[in-house]
Amino acid sequence: MKKSEILTCFQCxxxxxxxPSGKYTSLNIRKIVxxxxxxxxSGEPELWMCTTCYNCxxxxxxxxxVTDAVLLLRSxxxxxxxxxxxxxxxCGFLLKTGHAIPIDDKHITIxxxxxxxxxxxxxxxxEALAEVKSLLRSxxxxxxxxx
Numbered sequence: 001m002k003k004s005e006i007l008t009c010f011q012c013x014x015x016x017x018x019x020p021s022g023k024y025t026s027l028n029i030r031k032i033v034x035x036x037x038x039x040x041x042s043g044e045p046e047l048w049m050c051t052t053c054y055n056c057x058x059x060x061x062x063x064x065x066v067t068d069a070v071l072l073l074r075s076x077x078x079x080x081x082x083x084x085x086x087x088x089x090x091c092g093f094l095l096k097t098g099h100a101i102p103i104d105d106k107h108i109t110i111x112x113x114x115x116x117x118x119x120x121x122x123x124x125x126x127e128a129l130a131e132v133k134s135l136l137r138s139x140x141x142x143x144x145x146x147x
Contacts, residue, residue, distance in 0.1 A: 005064055005065065006033055006036070006037055006064060006069060007037065008062050008064060009030075009033060009034070009062060009064055010062070011030060011034065012061060013030055014056070014059050014060060014061060015029045015030050015033070015056035015057075015059070015060060015066050016028055016029055016030040016031075016056075018055040018056055018059045019050075019055060019056055020051065020053060020055065021049050021050055021051050021053075025046070025049045026045075026046055026049070027046045027049035027050060028046065029050065029056050029066060029070070031046075032044065032046060032047060032050075032070065032073070033064075033066060033069055033070075036069070036073055041073060041077075042073065042076055042077035042080050042082045043077070043082050045084060047070065047073055047074060047077060048074070048083070048084045048087055050067070050070045052067050052070070052071065053067075054067050078144050078145075079144070083145070088145055088147065091141070091144075091145040092145060094136070095133065095136050095141065095142055095145065097122070097123075097129070098121065098122035098123075098128070098129045098132040098133070099121065099122070099123075102123075103119055103121075103123060
């Protein structure tokens with residue numbers, strides 16, 4: 001993602017108008033992208049309200065990779081220690097269980113009751129969980145999400 005690409009934005013508002021999160025939260029994707037060119041937005045909670053649905057990126061008349069910019073901004077925010085508590089919790093689940101949202105006993109029972117097999121994930125293969133944890137630690141992920 002090049003800064004020069006963001007500079008081609010002419011503030012048409014297509015990204016904001018097509019944002020499902022912006023309809024229900026304070027997220028204004030156009031403002032986040034614009035502000036990121038002038039100041040540090042790593043502490044802005046709205047940065048984490050994007051669901052990365054790519055609506056904005058797919059509809060941008062200039063072809064600006066808006067979602068990619070948000071992901072880059074989030075990456076920089078995490079490096080600075082700025083991550084919302086809820087997101088930090090999800091990251092902790094990922095490191096602990098191999099899933100961002102681990103399946104619980106209630107949902108395992110529901111799967112069994114409707115005839116679905118146990119999930120084909122690290123829940124079924126403990127050695128895979130060890131590999132996931134090893135990969136996450138090797139990238140420094142565990143250090144990034146520490147409080």
